[in-house]
Amino acid sequence: MTEPLSRPTETPPVEGSIAEAHEERPDGGVWEHPYVWLGLVVAGSLIIAGFFLLRFLDLTASVF
Numbered sequence: 001m002t003e004p005l006s007r008p009t010e011t012p013p014v015e016g017s018i019a020e021a022h023e024e025r026p027d028g029g030v031w032e033h034p035y036v037w038l039g040l041v042v043a044g045s046l047i048i049a050g051f052f053l054l055r056f057l058d059l060t061a062s063v064f
Helices: 034-063
Strands: none
Touching: none
16 A cells, blocks of 8 residues: 655655654744854954054054
């Protein structure tokens, strides 16, 4: 006797298999593209470092 057709989302029954069908992973959402967040953090860090550098240069220029 043939096996009845299963839905496309389910794993067909196999002899000796006790596993359930795997659920599809949900969309990663915000964490799908971590390089975007890394880029924003690096850009923000460079801006803050630039402010400190400009302040340092302004203070050293006034000494001489």
